[in-house]
Amino acid sequence: MSTTIDDDLWSAVGDPTRRRMLDLLLADGGGTATTLSEQLPVTRQAVAKHLGVLDRVGLVHVTPAGRERRYEVDETQLARAVAQLSAVGATWDARLQRIKRIAERIQREKEADRS
Amino acid sequence: MSTTIDDDLWSAVGDPTRRRMLDLLLADGGGTATTLSEQLPVTRQAVAKHLGVLDRVGLVHVTPAGRERRYEVDETQLARAVAQLSAVGATWDARLQRIKRIAERIQREKEADRS
DNA sequence: CAGTAGCGCAACCTTTGGTTGCGTGAATGA
DNA sequence: TCATTCACGCAACCAAAGGTTGCGCTACTG
Numbered sequence: 001m002s003t004t005i006d007d008d009l010w011s012a013v014g015d016p017t018r019r020r021m022l023d024l025l026l027a028d029g030g031g032t033a034t035t036l037s038e039q040l041p042v043t044r045q046a047v048a049k050h051l052g053v054l055d056r057v058g059l060v061h062v063t064p065a066g067r068e069r070r071y072e073v074d075e076t077q078l079a080r081a082v083a084q085l086s087a088v089g090a091t092w093d094a095r096l097q098r099i100k101r102i103a104e105r106i107q108r109e110k111e112a113d114r115s
Numbered sequence: 116m117s118t119t120i121d122d123d124l125w126s127a128v129g130d131p132t133r134r135r136m137l138d139l140l141l142a143d144g145g146g147t148a149t150t151l152s153e154q155l156p157v158t159r160q161a162v163a164k165h166l167g168v169l170d171r172v173g174l175v176h177v178t179p180a181g182r183e184r185r186y187e188v189d190e191t192q193l194a195r196a197v198a199q200l201s202a203v204g205a206t207w208d209a210r211l212q213r214i215k216r217i218a219e220r221i222q223r224e225k226e227a228d229r230s
Numbered sequence: 231c232a233g234t235a236g237c238g239c240a241a242c243c244t245t246t247g248g249t250t251g252c253g254t255g256a257a258t259g260a
Numbered sequence: 261t262c263a264t265t266c267a268c269g270c271a272a273c274c275a276a277a278g279g280t281t282g283c284g285c286t287a288c289t290g
Contacts, residue, residue, distance in 0.1 A: 014129040067256040092197050095141050182287045
């Protein structure tokens, strides 16, 4: 059983800078490469590249407005990504709990042997 | 408000190969660089590097046994990482409850699809 | 003791996140 | 109208990370 996750989507959300960008876009209700770079420790060009990545996986959506290019979060897509994050967490959680139960059962059997 | 996450731990779990390695280690109850590489599309050396990363952030624990080096998952640490994964989702959820509702709806629809 | 299995080290390649530098087109103000 | 300025795209370049091959060492095994 694999985790069945879209690795492109995951790795898009996996980058710390891109997470902060999504954060900012959500907080401000959108923004441009320039406005984002002002609130981040990286250059506008770096931000632009990240926006390209986010755009390609459909997490953001761009609308040219005069000489600006305004980006907004596609909330449905982000919701899908968040859902997949939780799904991975749930998978490991389930497996950890299963292992724990097995360990406890073995422990009980050992104690039964001794008596 | 940042996501307040340990980026080292996140990026350790963020790599697809390392996620599959953790998966395999949990499934088999431990393993070596060689046994893992047999079940993965990468070489033993690549696996060894990843094990180094996982070891450095404390997600796995190694015990030399003869000419082997057996690795096992530190379940407590992994549980912490999983909790942080959920925390990221929770942060975004808290800011936009709308997104959370959409995510849950998608989740329900997926489950409905499976039945 | 000869052979093999598991591993570590080192050199190298490619991708990716990041930078600087430069050119271009859309607002803006005299 | 025209010079300026602001937002952007493109290109070259750099460093870190994931991945590979090649080599040598050491601990088991026949």
